[in-house]
Amino acid sequence: MSSGVRVRFCPSPTGNPHVGVVRAALFNWAFARHHGGTFVFRIEDTDIARDSEASYEAMLAAMRWLGLSWDEGPEVGGPHGPYRQSLRRDIYADVAERLLAGGHAYHCYCSQAELEERRERARAQGRMSGYDGQCRALTAEQVAAYRGEGRQPVLRMRMPGRTIAVDDLVRGQVSFDAGQVPDYVLVRANGQPLYTLVNPVDDALMGITHVLRGEDLLSSTPRQIALHEALRELGVVTGPMPVYGHLPLVMGEGNRKLSKRDPESSLDLYRQRGFLPEGLLNYLALLGWSLGDDQEIFDLAEMAAAFDVARVNPNPARFDLKKCEAINGVWLRRLPVGEVAQRIVPHLVAAGLVASEPTAEQRELLVAATPLVQERMTTLGEAVDLLGFLFVAEDQFTVDADDAAKHLAPSPGAGLEVVAAARQALSTLDRWHTAAIEAALRAALVDGLGLKPRHAFGPVRVAITGSRVSPPLFESLDLLGRDRTLARLGRALA
Ligand code: GLU
Ligand code: ZN
Numbered sequence: 001m002s003s004g005v006r007v008r009f010c011p012s013p014t015g016n017p018h019v020g021v022v023r024a025a026l027f028n029w030a031f032a033r034h035h036g037g038t039f040v041f042r043i044e045d046t047d048i049a050r051d052s053e054a055s056y057e058a059m060l061a062a063m064r065w066l067g068l069s070w071d072e073g074p075e076v077g078g079p080h081g082p083y084r085q086s087l088r089r090d091i092y093a094d095v096a097e098r099l100l101a102g103g104h105a106y107h108c109y110c111s112q113a114e115l116e117e118r119r120e121r122a123r124a125q126g127r128m129s130g131y132d133g134q135c136r137a138l139t140a141e142q143v144a145a146y147r148g149e150g151r152q153p154v155l156r157m158r159m160p161g162r163t164i165a166v167d168d169l170v171r172g173q174v175s176f177d178a179g180q181v182p183d184y185v186l187v188r189a190n191g192q193p194l195y196t197l198v199n200p201v202d203d204a205l206m207g208i209t210h211v212l213r214g215e216d217l218l219s220s221t222p223r224q225i226a227l228h229e230a231l232r233e234l235g236v237v238t239g240p241m242p243v244y245g246h247l248p249l250v251m252g253e254g255n256r257k258l259s260k261r262d263p264e265s266s267l268d269l270y271r272q273r274g275f276l277p278e279g280l281l282n283y284l285a286l287l288g289w290s291l292g293d294d295q296e297i298f299d300l301a302e303m304a305a306a307f308d309v310a311r312v313n314p315n316p317a318r319f320d321l322k323k324c325e326a327i328n329g330v331w332l333r334r335l336p337v338g339e340v341a342q343r344i345v346p347h348l349v350a351a352g353l354v355a356s357e358p359t360a361e362q363r364e365l366l367v368a369a370t371p372l373v374q375e376r377m378t379t380l381g382e383a384v385d386l387l388g389f390l391f392v393a394e395d396q397f398t399v400d401a402d403d404a405a406k407h408l409a410p411s412p413g414a415g416l417e418v419v420a421a422a423r424q425a426l427s428t429l430d431r432w433h434t435a436a437i438e439a440a441l442r443a444a445l446v447d448g449l450g451l452k453p454r455h456a457f458g459p460v461r462v463a464i465t466g467s468r469v470s471p472p473l474f475e476s477l478d479l480l481g482r483d484r485t486l487a488r489l490g491r492a493l494a
Pocket of ligand 2: 107110133
């Protein structure tokens with residue numbers, strides 16, 4: 001049985017999904033699931049100039065990747081569809097007509113230049129510089145005159161002359177005095193309905209009970225409340241006013257609000273780097289909320305079970321990439337090895353190390369190698385650098401130039417001498433496995449050449465893996481196999 005709670009996630013499909021949007025989706029999702037309610041996914045694509053189909057697809061793909069399932073919305077449908085605002089034009093035109101006829105909205109004929117000029121004057125005189133209500137009560141003659149000049153009006157909301165109080169779930173009582181919120185545009189002169197109209201209209205028509213969204217939208221709330229009341233008076237809607245909760249701002253570097261344009265706010269970046277949805281969502285949940293005093297790691301089900309919007313912290317939350325990575329690392333270590341290997345595959349594919357369908361042999365190698373790196377990675381993408389030497393084609397294998405200069409020097413007593421001794425020792429091994437490899441190398445390099453382990457194994461590591469940083473050496477050689485190991489050591493010498 002549904003509890004009657006209905007929340008919505010209603011992004012505008014402009015650009016790539018960003019972490020602020022994902023946080024809003026997550027909190028609404030958790031609220032819906034906690035209350036056994038309905039999570040509505042609506043696409044606010046009324047801005048033809050800025051919205052794109054690619055961004056719409058990306059939004060759906062992001063939600064699927066994150067595992068945030070919706071109950072009504074694109075592709076799943078529902079009783080209040082369509083859920084793309086671009087398909088609801090007739091509804092908005094009809095509502096606009098009724099608002100106008102009922103006197104809740106009016107035509108404003110002021111030109112941009114006139115508005116600008118009056119705004120300037122008001123500012124200079126220290127008065128409020130919002131719309132001054134000039135067209136609130138035009139006479140028939142004035143209207144006729146404007147029309148005669150060929151002016152096309154915008155539709156403006158007539159804000160009621162009384163205080164509007166918001167009982168915010170996160171911020172408590174917030175109130176807006178009469179006259180503080182100017183009459184605002186609902187429909188452009190060209191007939192295009194704006195966010196100011198379509199968002200609260202759809203919240204009302206879709207029976208939304210709770211609106212959880214970023215604090216930056218708090219200032220639009222009194223307008224939306226006024227509009228909802230007008231719709232109710234007109235009989236367009238009968239349901240109750242939604243309850244609002246404004247989530248804390250997310251701050252980026254330097255204590256500025258994290259903006260869409262900041263690279264670290266792009267969800268794509270996290271996917272490409274190999275964040276797990278589990279880890280990313282866990283971290284985003286902490287931007288304003290926590291499960292309990294000392295439980296930082298939790299999954300979606302635990303979050304849904306415990307979510308309480310009254311416990312959302314109203315103070316700005318700082319986005320801390322290091323912390324996000326650390327939490328992702330915890331999630332990486334939690335997953336079964338086979339699962340981690342599976343999720344590494346797309347990163348090896350993207351790096352061109354394996355074909356989009358890796359061979360059975362490559363999969364086996366990956367599963368065997370994953371335990372060597374699982375503990376030390378914070379993102380899946382790191383596997384490319386750490387394990388790439390196992391998958392790279394032999395004729396593509398290269399050694400990092402700096403590491404080569406440092407560890408594979410040809411002078412007497414330097415790296416290449418070590419590599420030669422290692423090759424000699426390994427070529428006579430009769431069984432190729434980690435313990436035998438380790439014993440042979442220790443005997444030849446530490447005992448034989450009298451080197452400290454660090455100096456003994458560094459050159460071998462660089463020659464074999466191409467870099468100073470690699471998974472544990474003896475296991476790496478074991479996985480790489482005798483032939484490739486000897487070939488690479490030989491190549492370093494040549
Ligand atoms: N489409 C709006 C946005 O993406 C929705 C804001 C709201 O939740 O009301 O900012
Ligand atoms: Zn006007």
